[in-house]
Amino acid sequence: MTTDLAAFARDKGIKYFMISFTDLFGGQRAKLVPSQAIAGMQEDGAGFAGFAAWLDMTPADPDMLAVPDPSSVIQLPWEPEVAWVAGNCVMEGEDVAQAPRNVLRRQIEAAAEEGLHVKTGVEAEFFLLTPEGDQISDPFDTAEKPCYDQQAVMRRYDVVREICDYMLELGWGPYQNDHEDANGQFEMNWEFDDALRTADKHSFFKFMTKSVAEKHGFRATFMPKPVEGLTGNGCHAHISVWDAPGEAAKTNVFATDKGEGPTGELGLSEKGKHFLGGIMKHASALAAITNPTVNSYKRINAPRTVSGASWAPNTVTWTGNNRTHMVRVPGPGRFELRLADGAANPYLLQAVIIAAGLSGVHSKADPGKRYDIDMYAEGYKVRGAPQLPLNMLDALRAYDKDKELKAAMGDAFSSAFLKLKHQEWASFASHFSQWEKDNTLDI
Ligand SMILES: [Mg+2]
Numbered sequence: 001m002t003t004d005l006a007a008f009a010r011d012k013g014i015k016y017f018m019i020s021f022t023d024l025f026g027g028q029r030a031k032l033v034p035s036q037a038i039a040g041m042q043e044d045g046a047g048f049a050g051f052a053a054w055l056d057m058t059p060a061d062p063d064m065l066a067v068p069d070p071s072s073v074i075q076l077p078w079e080p081e082v083a084w085v086a087g088n089c090v091m092e093g094e095d096v097a098q099a100p101r102n103v104l105r106r107q108i109e110a111a112a113e114e115g116l117h118v119k120t121g122v123e124a125e126f127f128l129l130t131p132e133g134d135q136i137s138d139p140f141d142t143a144e145k146p147c148y149d150q151q152a153v154m155r156r157y158d159v160v161r162e163i164c165d166y167m168l169e170l171g172w173g174p175y176q177n178d179h180e181d182a183n184g185q186f187e188m189n190w191e192f193d194d195a196l197r198t199a200d201k202h203s204f205f206k207f208m209t210k211s212v213a214e215k216h217g218f219r220a221t222f223m224p225k226p227v228e229g230l231t232g233n234g235c236h237a238h239i240s241v242w243d244a245p246g247e248a249a250k251t252n253v254f255a256t257d258k259g260e261g262p263t264g265e266l267g268l269s270e271k272g273k274h275f276l277g278g279i280m281k282h283a284s285a286l287a288a289i290t291n292p293t294v295n296s297y298k299r300i301n302a303p304r305t306v307s308g309a310s311w312a313p314n315t316v317t318w319t320g321n322n323r324t325h326m327v328r329v330p331g332p333g334r335f336e337l338r339l340a341d342g343a344a345n346p347y348l349l350q351a352v353i354i355a356a357g358l359s360g361v362h363s364k365a366d367p368g369k370r371y372d373i374d375m376y377a378e379g380y381k382v383r384g385a386p387q388l389p390l391n392m393l394d395a396l397r398a399y400d401k402d403k404e405l406k407a408a409m410g411d412a413f414s415s416a417f418l419k420l421k422h423q424e425w426a427s428f429a430s431h432f433s434q435w436e437k438d439n440t441l442d443i
Contacts, residue, residue: 003070005042005085009035015081017073019046021066021089022100022203023053024417025424026292026345030084031066042068045090055089055098056416065090069101072200077166078211086200097412100347104199106410107354116253116271116361117245118354121192122202125233125342126209127184127226128156129219136184136227137218145307146183153179156186159216163188163209172201181307182230192238194245195350202346222342224291225298229306232299233342239353240334241275255333265370266320267332276318276327276335277367278360279353283316283326283339284386285402288395288421289352290340294428297391299341309376313338316386317371324375326388327367339388348417355408393425 008014017038020030031046045065050057057064066087073085089099096102111118128137141152153160160177167174173191180187190205192198206222213220225232242249254272255262263269268276279286291300302310311323318327318335328336340349359365371382389395396418399406406414 003073005068005070005073005083006035006039008070008073008083009038012075012083013081014075014083016083017041017068018082018084019066019068019087020084020203021048021053021087022345022347023055024098024100024345024348024420025054026343026348027054028203028207029053032082042070045087050089050091050096054420055096056420062092064096072197074170074204076208077169078162078208078215084204084207086203097410098416100345100351101196101199103410103413104196104347104351104354107351107358107408108194108196111241111354111358112245114358114361115243116358117242117249118195118350118357119192119240119242119249120195120198120350120353121189121238122198122340122346122349123187123189123234123236123238124202124205124209124222125180125185125187125235126220126222127182127233128159128186128213129184129221129226131214131217131219133219133221133226138184141179141183143183145181146179146185147181147307149179152183153177153186159212159218160186160188162212162216166208166212167205180231181309181311182227182232182305184227185231185233192240195354199346199350202349206346224293224296224341224343225302228298231305231307231309231311232302234299234312234338235340235342235344235349237337237340237349237353238334239275239337239357241271241357252333254335262332266329268329268335269333271361272333272335273367274361274364275357276360277365278356278358278363279327279337280316280318280367281360281363281365282356282402282405284389284395284398285405286352286356286399287339287389288392288399289348289417290337290344291389291395292345292348292392292421293343294392294425296341296343297389297395300339300388301390304376311338312341313375314388315375315379315382316388317375317382318367319370319372322372322374324373324379325371352405352409355405359404359408392421392428396421396425
């Protein structure tokens with residue numbers, strides 16, 4: 001179904017459209033287009049200088065156009081005269097190969113050619129901070145174990161309720177909200193959906209949460225580890241694969257090989273196991289995308305937090321319903337990848353899951369031995385499971401070495417991503433820190 005955006009504007013009283021795209025660093029960029037101009041923009045797209053965003057372009061490149069995908073349009077619940085619409089980046093009539101939404105669309109097509117349709121849900125944890133971002137917004141939120149804190153969640157009821165009400169209005173099927181495991185941290189869950197729809201919703205959720213927080217005088221952050229010593233912002237992904245997209249999906253092919261009840265270990269079908277095998281095989285490399293910032297590596301491989309657990313993995317292991325591993329199989333027909341964090345690009349996160357999973361299906365990858373142990377307490381007993389990268393540079397090197405994953409994600413994407421991320425690492429590495437003075441001044 002193609003939505004005519006000009007008609008949508010007339011029906012809903014929209015005055016402006018934000019034609020939005022997401023760059024390689026996860027930055028969301030938009031032009032505000034008056035409704036009077038939307039019909040032309042729907043055809044031709046809104047023009048951008050690609051060099052001005054993180055897309056590895058030059059100032060000499062021609063205009064990049066973000067062509068709105070009308071199926072993604074959302075009227076802003078907090079500013080109803082404005083609508084947001086995700087754009088697909090195009091240059092000189094061709095899709096921009098490294099633009100994240102295009103990278104994901106290619107993965108979805110590749111999976112569909114094999115009759116596989118990935119559905120995912122994401123758990124985008126966030127903190128509410130003061131506007132300066134230097135402390136949590138609620139000075140009374142100090143419990144050692146603040147998870148599910150009923151008093152603290154109600155002190156931020158105005159923010160949480162407003163966001164949840166909007167998700168209800170948008171028909172996302174939100175079903176629970178809580179105070180998370182760090183002081184100042186929250187999580188809000190909505191229903192899983194097709195990978196592209198989840199990526200669009202995930203992008204919009206970040207935009208909406210930041211906007212509502214600002215309205216209430218706070219600052220929302222999805223930064224992986226915004227407060228030293230406290231649990232970080234994860235972005236766990238729940239993954240299943242179906243026989244058809246959208247409403248047409250009838251059979252969860254992760255749950256069953258024969259169209260009957262769940263089969264296989266922990267209720268994961270052969271295909272499900274191979275898909276998981278691909279994630280396990282490529283884990284160290286895909287961390288460059290699921291955990292894309294310098295700060296990401298303060299969340300994984302972290303020492304014990306004030307609450308007693310980091311809830312983040314440090315080793316490439318999987319298990320049943322146990323939250324101390326990188327992958328948890330909580331029930332038949334799906335698994336949870338607990339690696340990704342709040343800095344993960346919503347489109348690249350989904351794309352790399354599909355790319356790694358499909359590679360596992362092709363090679364009939366084995367996810368390896370399952371460890372049903374408490375990894376935080378007994379992880380030292382595991383022999384031979386790879387450690388996750390210790391920092392962003394290790395992750396980038398692991399990605400660069402993984403020729404299969406690089407090619408599956410697309411050579412143009414992979415080289416643009418690696419180039420910009422290596423520049424970012426170089427910038428970090430040349431930064432002088434207090435730690436160096438504290439530890440080296442008197443050497
Ligand atoms: Mg959580």
